[in-house]
Amino acid sequence: MLILELQKVADSINRLIREDDFPGKISPAYLKASVIDYPSRGGKRLRPAVLLWTCGLLGGKTASAKFAAAAVEIYHNWTLVHDDIIDNDKMRRGKPSSHFIIAKLAEKRFRMKPEEALSYGKDFAILAGDIQQGWAANMLLKSADSGVSPVLTIHLSRQLYELVNRNLISGEALDVEMPHLGIGGLSPSKIEKMLDLKTGALLRYCAETGAMIGLGSVKFASDRRIRKIGEFASLSGVAFQLKDDWLGIFGNEKKLGKPVGSDLSEGKPTLLIYLAWKNLDRPGRTKLLSFLGKPSYTAGELETVRKMIRESGAEGRVLKRAEFLANSAKNILLDFPDNKYRKLLLELADFLTSREK
């Protein structure tokens, strides 16, 4: 049932994004194309699903949450555009990243050398993400046209800035800073705090927003159910991210749509790497760290890293931790009405820790 229902969500979000006239007047044309690109690439649309289903869970009409659902997806995508610039990622969902596409265009159209073109591509991708942030905010405000009261619409928009924008971007900043802090200064809780900001904040917002629209009034803003359902999503988000980090090293490149090992290339101390490092002796630590930050990895090198992570016990601990968080999330749901949406959200929490892409 989950996959079918996710597909329904994706279809409706894809249509809303495709038909929205916001990107219409952007120039030049390749900036417009870049603004439309990531939000139209598909993907799992997990965030809209959480928002729509938590709305349904609390008795709301999911149609009233449709603009908010499209908004969080566009919001998620602008952060990806800027992340890809910062992380120098060349691929996203199996296609070239935004800045990379524009760099290639600049090489052709303006006969720029690769280095200048890359810089031009990044400049334009900064601007594309900036417009997408506005597009997301505008889409959310349309909620006032789909049956959400103006006062609640303003409340939800303010929450987007106060709970998501600051936290999510602080999380991204901490993620960028971490490789420079030295692995010894980290701890599992510091790493999970960063994940909770970077991934949990937006998912928490999705759940709280869906629930608020479901309850239908701003007067429920401090209702216990809002906080609980937010907790469900945030725990699921961290579980998801831990699994994502695992996939980044143990996953299948074809299914993943990006090179396996790119986290290693960026020198990111994921919980997986941190725990492996922590459990190794001095020569083992030196060896593990020597694998961080390489531009690419041979199959043999990847296998060595995998073996070290597995044998240090880190792989098992991270997968267990992800499962524990997903179970904690699911337990929260048991306090909610037993309806179709609860079932979907439970299945979703399972999906997040069992997925292979």
Add this chain to the structure above:
Amino acid sequence: MLILELQKVADSINRLIREDDFPGKISPAYLKASVIDYPSRGGKRLRPAVLLWTCGLLGGKTASAKFAAAAVEIYHNWTLVHDDIIDNDKMRRGKPSSHFIIAKLAEKRFRMKPEEALSYGKDFAILAGDIQQGWAANMLLKSADSGVSPVLTIHLSRQLYELVNRNLISGEALDVEMPHLGIGGLSPSKIEKMLDLKTGALLRYCAETGAMIGLGSVKFASDRRIRKIGEFASLSGVAFQLKDDWLGIFGNEKKLGKPVGSDLSEGKPTLLIYLAWKNLDRPGRTKLLSFLGKPSYTAGELETVRKMIRESGAEGRVLKRAEFLANSAKNILLDFPDNKYRKLLLELADFLTSREK
């Protein structure tokens, strides 16, 4: 009177920005500092002044427009943070630019080499600007707490995205693209169109928003006065920008707070450069273009460029054009009530074409 009243506006905006708790929870600390930095550097606060005075012009209480006024200033500042990254500007209002400050910090704290540190500085400045865009949007939504109806607050927020975000950023993109298009393919109207998007769009929004809050209801959204007052601001904005381009070459570096000639360094075909180029013979054109894109200029080189621009007649034409646009703007105001605010706006339009910094 103008200077005194501008100072009053600046004081009230500075206080609102200083006291707002939005940046409070940002981490790491130097990202928070970066988010607060540009909006706190002062400056002329022209945009808030336009917004508050157009509100007063149409009989509104300026206090009800205070959050909107602070919002447009923060909005303007996030665009500067991203512009400075894109333009590689090291200075802003007499101090180092955002990305440059963080680059220096990264050199010290993380012992990065200058090149890596600059890239780190740019990454963080991208994120700082991203948060500032959210901060501005959040500040605007606070208008619902200062007497603007929720429905009007939503309308004004949507206008910010639909009229400003897309247009302003398209203008910035066209500005970045222009040096690569070849000067022969330009025209005065193409250049002014870009200026109208990049500078005019936000000023038009300031005036329309002030006027809407002044009239007090969303039912005036298509009122002729809204369109006219927007036209006033947009014409003033282009006049301001033409004068700004003039100052970028003929201005006084100390008063300007940034190096004279930085537009030349970036190879930007301003109206000034375009008209000079257009009026020169072939050897003159070659000579003029040879000055574009240098990393810096000696006093002698700058004097040569100034002389070419002056003697080609371009300087006179641009200054006349700026004056004409400012006069057209002022004529529009004559249809509005003759009150204190009209007087201030008339003086402001004069100020924009007579300023020396």
